[in-house]
Amino acid sequence: MRKSILVAGGDLRQVYAANHLAEAGCSVTALGFGEGLPFTSAVKQSKDWSALSEGQTLLLPLTISREHWLNTPLWKGTVALEECLRQLSPDCEIYGGNVTEQERQLAERYGHSIRDFFRVEALTAANALLTAEGAIQLAMEQQPAALWRKPCLICGYGRIGRALLGRLKSFGAEVTVAARKAEQRTRAEIEGATAVDFPQLPEFLPKQQLVFNTIPQAVLGEKELSLLSEDCLLLELASKPYGIDLAAAQKLDRKAILASGLPGKCCPQTAGQLIADTILNWRDERW
Incomplete structure (x- = not known):
């Protein structure tokens, strides 16, 4: 069975990260994105935030939230980060970048922890x-x-x-x-x-x-x-x-x-692939 990954919010880096994860064999659903973005056909775009309850892994953006709202610059809508965390299944793994202490505490309130991919030396160096x-x-x-x-x-x-x-x-x-x-x-x-x-x-x-x-x-x-x-x-x-x-x-x-x-802004495809590779490396460790 393919592992399901939800990619929620973020800029073009997250779009390309989703594509790369799908190419690696993951079942990827993207939430919090508008139309006309360069997703491959292997990525399912959804407007149904209840899909959060079905994901085994949630990939949040680099800069997860702004004023308590999920960072969704490519989508005209808004959704509270807390609402996203509240819907997750108890065993869902969460990844995000530059995780703040406030975001960590919010995740812990719902029984989760957020693993910060931007603390990985290989990724920050690249x-x-x-x-x-x-x-x-x-x-x-x-x-x-x-x-x-x-x-x-x-x-x-x-x-x-x-x-x-x-x-x-x-x-x-x-x-x-x-x-x-x-x-x-x-x-x-x-x-x-x-x-x-x-x-x-x-x-x-x-x-x-x-x-x-x-x-x-x-x-x-x-x-x-x-x-x-x-x-x-x-x-x-x-x-x-x-x-x-x-x-x-x-x-x-x-x-x-x-x-x-x-x-x-300048090289989102490469940046997104680097994020996806970090997640895949962690997947190999834990899945």
Whole structure:
């Protein structure tokens, strides 16, 4: 008997995850999606939320809910996350991404736990590569000049920062990395960047033409933004509360683009397949 998986809500990543799970032999039903999406014929689309009571596995999106509502950007309707959890069978396994403590507690209230696929190292590392690719694609679309010899700044040197450096260097960009930890700065230098601590950053800002922020806390405020040239492009890749003061950027007439969640926008098929592969790996462990 094929294992039944319900894919409820989410963006195009979830559409492609559903397709990939169906290709792997699972019986997949999609809930919380509109018409005209690239589902394969192997995926059953349903508008009947009572189907939740029949699923053996529920796949929730990366960013599960917003203000208690299931995150359903591709559907005009709304459904409360609590209502979804209330209908599940007692033995249903639940997977989701970036699970909040509030969501965990809500699931526990109904006798369930949510396994967070975005805590899997292989997935988060791959997601960083997709984010870097998407950020560079966006930058090239927004600016008329080549990356070759372009002065670029990366704020933060975690997974995304490292992925960005490698790709920018391959284009011949001149990259500066701003990082607080000495070991991160040393690694950035070894990997071909100029590395600075944040107190040193103001002297490097005027020459930058492209800035990528990966730090989810304030690092580029009005003072720092005022030092950038007017034609500098800033891409905010971090989650809230963000590292770039977007209001200050607007006030100073600096072009800053909120570009969080790029894999879901630039390469949703690959991102969705990665999510599905993570679920399938867990399936092999438990089913």
